[in-house]
Every structure is written in C-alpha cells, then in structure tokens.
Amino acid sequence: MGKADLNKKLKMENLLNASFELFTSQGINKTTIQDIVNKAEVAKGTFYLYFKDKYDIRNRLIAHKSSQLFMQAYNAVNESGITEFEDRIIFIMNHVLDELAANKGLLSFIYKDLSWAVFKRALTNPLNDDDVDFNEVYENMIAESGISLKDPEVMLFMIIELVGSTGYSSIMFSDPVSLDELKPYLERTVRGIIRSHTEKPKKDNEE
C-alpha cells in the first residue's frame, strides 16, 4: 500500500471515527457535515470524496459497530466454555445488553431507524475486511450444538426484536423496570421461544 493509499485510508478512518463520536454523543440530526470534517480535520469537500451523505456514513457505521458488538459476544461465549445452545444464546444476550448499557450512545445510535432489515444487512454484509458474516456464525452455532431448529431465522428475529426493544427501554429509561430486573423475565421468555422452535426427538411433555 503506497503512501497515498495510506493517507487516503487514514482520512476515511478519521471521518468514520469523528462521525461515530458525534453521532453517539449528540445524535445524527444535530451533527452537521461541518462538525464531522472539523473533528476529522479534513476539508469539507473531502467528505464527499468518500461518502454520499450523512446517512451513508451512518449506515456503514451501524453495520460495523453491530458486527463488532455481536462478534465480541460470540468470542466471549466461546471462551466461557458454555456448550448448551440455549445457554449460549442467553450468554450472548446478556453480553450484548451489558455492553449497550455501558455505552448508551452506541445503543441510541444503532437503535434509531433500526429495522430488522437494516440490521440483518448490517450483520450479513460485512463492509470492512475485518467484519464477519454473522449469519454464518449463527448457523455454525446451531450446527455445533447438534440441535434441530424449526425456522431458525424467525426465531432469531423474534429474540432480537424482543431483547432489542425491551432492552432499549430498560437501559435508556429504566422503564418499566431496570435492566437487572428485566433480565430474568427476558431469559425465561427467550428460553421459551427457543424451546418452541426446537424439534425434540423425544416425547414433548412441556408447555
């Protein structure tokens, strides 16, 4: 990589970092292009060499940050030695929630305008070279656990939407309950969702 390329990559990263800090601290609507280029210490025109507009840079950041968030949780669950599928999902859920609770700016940033569609694209279309396709990771997790799931995508969808939206309210407003109070309810419900999607080989006498 030549000196010019390095400089180019550097400017782009400056812009991404500056945007992220501004978006998470003061929101995207209140952040102007001027703010971003000031913080990144590049000229205004330079912004438009790399990004179409504010929303372009936001989408790339959501993808990158979401991917990071889930991969950290995934790496952590692997290090934990937990093997049961249900337990692994709960571990990941708690890990992600704790991470978001510790970084409300990030939560607010990736939650706004966040639909399942955007989210899935974020997780399955890695933009950076370092980002991974979380869909593959998820499928691996299922395969490794040796269980059989009915409609695993719907299951993931429901879990993410439930955890995401209740977690948002708990973390941001402690309303109607704090995150710590919410967790037991969530865990029970998520386990219920997983079980209802699990195709049991043996006789099913629960629920």
Next chain:
Amino acid sequence: MGKADLNKKLKMENLLNASFELFTSQGINKTTIQDIVNKAEVAKGTFYLYFKDKYDIRNRLIAHKSSQLFMQAYNAVNESGITEFEDRIIFIMNHVLDELAANKGLLSFIYKDLSWAVFKRALTNPLNDDDVDFNEVYENMIAESGISLKDPEVMLFMIIELVGSTGYSSIMFSDPVSLDELKPYLERTVRGIIRSHTEKPKKDNEE
C-alpha cells in the same frame, strides 16, 4: 359553544388532520410547517397558537391515534364474546396488527421514535376528551377475567415491545416473514409470556 369557539376548534382539527396526513404519507422530517398550514388552509402564525412545534403536534397525534387503535380493538373483543384472558389478549393483538397492516402510514408514524415511555404516556394520559386511559381498561380486563398476574405491567411491556417490533418488520418489509406467517409464532410466544406471569391458584410446581 359560541361561534368563535367552534371556529377555533375547527382550525385545530384542520391542523391535526393535515399534519396526520402529511406525517403518514411523507414522514415528519420531510413535512414542514408550511406544508401543514397550506393543507389546513390556515395562516402560519395560527399553527403557533395551538402547537409549540412539529413535535408537539406529533406527540398529541401519537397519543390520540394509539388510544383510538387500542380502544377499537378493545371494543371489538367485547363484541366478540370471548372471555378467556389469554384469548382476549390474542384477539386484541391480531386486531391491532390487522389495523396497522391496513394502514402502514399509521404504523410508520406511531412506531418512529416510539419508546415504551412515550407509548405509556400516550395510553394513560388521554388528551382529547374522547380518549380513554388504557391502563384502566387493562386493569379491568385482568380483574374481570378472574386471574391473578405477577407483574402485569412488565408482562404488557414485553408483549407490546415484541408484537410491535416484529409486527413492524413483517408489515413494512415482510422480512423475515409476512404478517400472516408471523402470527402463529407470535401467538405461541405471547401465550407463553402470559402463562409465565400467571399465578396458578393450585399447586404451583412451575418456575
């Protein structure tokens, strides 16, 4: 009510109706005050006699429309003759989802920036005289059904967040599944949530 008061009420309703149509058709960000007063056929200054800004009128509309939505569902469940608590909740859920599916503009409008906090306020602080306090309705439903619930507020919170966020994605993007495909999954999960909050009068060997 004098002629002046009637005129006053009329202008306010014009503004509310115009805003609602514009917000649901083109979004709040792309709607300007000028658009609203043009459609309502009042002067710009008149807007500021009744509302602080765009977001003031939006909050009032969310409150009003949400209240309406739930009351319609509640009235329908009463007419249906269904008495079982669980069945009544499922009925309401389906009714609301169908209503939103038929009116995507409304869905998009009340979903944006909608946190549980805002939502609860909308349902429990009726602004119009016609609006009702949904909290009372909910408590009545529980009382009438003769069941005993642990943490009914958390239960409602989880159901609304789950149904709301998954429903939004299904209705708006059919992603990952259409609304019709989603419903059975939702019903099963919601019943699970309700049961896990139900205090059994007989020997309690669960949990």
Next chain:
Amino acid sequence: MGKADLNKKLKMENLLNASFELFTSQGINKTTIQDIVNKAEVAKGTFYLYFKDKYDIRNRLIAHKSSQLFMQAYNAVNESGITEFEDRIIFIMNHVLDELAANKGLLSFIYKDLSWAVFKRALTNPLNDDDVDFNEVYENMIAESGISLKDPEVMLFMIIELVGSTGYSSIMFSDPVSLDELKPYLERTVRGIIRSHTEKPKKDNEE
C-alpha cells in the same frame, strides 16, 4: 367622572405603567405589544384603542418621566433655600444626575433616541394634566434670580447636552470616570458656560 371613564383611565394607566416597567427593564426593542398587554392585563386590541404603536407610548412616557425628573429637582432646589442662579442650576444638575444614577433603567430609557428636539418637546408639551411646562419654570428661575442672560435657550441646550451625554457614560459604564469623579469637572464647566452667557451690568471687559 363616570364609572366607564374611570375604567378607561385605569386601563390607560395600566398600559403606561406596564410599558414603562418593561421598557426600562428590558429595552423597547425587546418589548412586544403582547408583553405590554399581558402585564397590563388588557386585551391586545385595547392597546390600539389608546396608542398608535410602541413608539407612541414611548414618547408619551419620555415626556412624562422627564418632566417628573426635572420638577422633582426644581422642587428640591426651592426647598433648599439656594438663591444664586448658578448654584441653583448646579443643584438641579446634581439632583438629576443622582436620580438617574439610582435608576439606570430610567436613564437608559430616556436617553435612547433622545435628541434635544424630542427632549424639548417633552418638557414643553405636557401631556398629562399633572405635567408642567418646564420652559416656563426655567424662565421664572431666570427672572427671579435677577440676572440677565444672553441666549438662555442655547445655554440650557449646551448644559443639558453636556451633562446628559457625559453623565450617561459615567453612570452606565464609569467610563472614563465615575459619576463622582465627573461631577467636579462638570460643575466647573457648567459654571463657565453660565458665566459666558451672563450679561454683566457693569463695564464688560471680558471676551
């Protein structure tokens, strides 16, 4: 005076008092008609029954307040027993300056946009019944003192402009000197002005 007339007079006084308080505390530009009628507790339209606009009410207030200011000083000098013309003028000057120093809002109010023309009109066209024509008072003072003045109007003009403009700067900003430091300089200069306008009855070997 009938009940209606009394009420009318009351409303007008409320408006004048409210305006004065607002003008002196926050300036005329930042004071809106709405502010005035709110404070006076009358309807907006009522304002226009009594005054043409904000500037109309201001001019009337300047006249009234200036007249008051000078008459208080005049009454004080009469009570003081001072008889010498020069000393009487100095006394009045100090009295007015002290009054203004104690009431900077008033100073700021009557000084802004205050030209000699406005001021003279204020002093010589009493609008309220209680206000007096200061010109007459001034002429009386001269006549009573038994001295003969060349161009008494120019003399008064120069004194008022000098004292007014230097006093304003001293009182408001203590710049370049405080009022107390300014006074001796002013006194000496004013005495000089008076003397140079005094027609000596004996042989005139000055100038």
Next chain:
Amino acid sequence: MGKADLNKKLKMENLLNASFELFTSQGINKTTIQDIVNKAEVAKGTFYLYFKDKYDIRNRLIAHKSSQLFMQAYNAVNESGITEFEDRIIFIMNHVLDELAANKGLLSFIYKDLSWAVFKRALTNPLNDDDVDFNEVYENMIAESGISLKDPEVMLFMIIELVGSTGYSSIMFSDPVSLDELKPYLERTVRGIIRSHTEKPKKDNEE
C-alpha cells in the same frame, strides 16, 4: 495574494460598502441582511462567512468611519500650519463638524447607539490596516504642543460629548440653533474646558 484571496477581500468590501450605504440612507433597523447581500451581489450565506450579524458589521463600520473622520481632520490641521494646541483642537472640531454636516447619513450612523466606550474602542482599536490609533495621535498632539494637561482623557471626553451631542442636534434639526450659530458658543466653551485643564507654569491669576 492569490486570486482566491483577492476575491475574498473583494466580497468583504462589497458587503461593507453595501451596508454603509444602506445604514446611512435608511437606518440600520430598516436594513435587512437581504438588502445588504442584494446590493453587494453576494449570496446570503456569504454574509455569515464574514460577519456575525448586522450589528457586527455596524461596529466595524463605526470604527472604520470614525477613524477616517478624525484622521482627515488631523491631516488637515497639520497642513494648515496651526501650532497652538487650543487652536488645533478648535480646527479639528470645526473640520469634523463640517464633514458631518456635509454627510448627515454618516452623522446619524455613527451617532446612534454611540457611547464613549464604543467610540473610544473605535478610535483606539483600528480594525483595518489603514486605520490608526487615535489615542497615540492625541498624545502626540499634546506632547508636540509643549503644554501640560491635567486629566487629558477626561478633557477629551467632555469635548467630544459636548461637541458631538450639540452638533448632532444642530446639524440634524437646526435646533435650537443652526450649526453656524452654534460654532461660536462651542468654540468659547471648548476653549474654556481646555484652559481649565491646562496646568499653567506661571502665576495663575485666572479663575
């Protein structure tokens, strides 16, 4: 200086010139930013690149124009060959008054909202490179004349306030006397002020 810099300076000068013409012809209150940019033939946003608001540009103009006014008078007095301090001050006074009489727009402009504080800043904080610090000029004048003054700043203050405020009324309204009628009175009084500030080396038998 590059082409861009030249263009930049040109735009700024256009804005200053346009503002000055508008302020002096129709007053600052009736002049809108839109008027200014129309006359200067630049875009509205350009105004905000150079100035904070209307009052920012006014203050810079007052400083510049006042400095110009006094320097012209100072240059003229130097060319006149007059050496006596008193005579030089009188010459400057008359020169400035004549200039203002010939340019009432300028008078009205620099007189409004003009306090000694603003004025002194204008004269002692040259903003343009061409502007000079009048305070230095004044001190030089005193030093060169070989006289000794008590409180020269207060003396200047009194002269400027007296001449400024009486001159304003005379020039603008010929009230109570025209400028030509005023001048002899002013000259006598100003000479009196200077003398009362002059520390005489010889026996002091006056006043």
Next chain:
DNA sequence: TATGAATGAGGGTTCATTCAT
C-alpha cells in the same frame, strides 16, 4: 368599548452541496 384569534409578510439563520483553484 373591549376582546383575542387570526393573519402572513418578513425576519435571521443554517447547512448540504458544488467547483474553481
């Protein structure tokens, strides 16, 4: 006389985007 809802022109200001250098 008194009211105050309604008006709407006009204000100042922002900021995404362009393009000559």
Next chain:
DNA sequence: CATGAATGAACCCTCATTCAT
C-alpha cells in the same frame, strides 16, 4: 486528490396589526 469559499434554497418563528364578535 484535496481544499474551503461560495452558494441559495429552505427552514422556523415572531409579532404588529386587524376585525368579527
């Protein structure tokens, strides 16, 4: 590639004034 001065449309909001009641 990089710059940043210039653009100008579009925004929100104020407020003096009117007039039907």
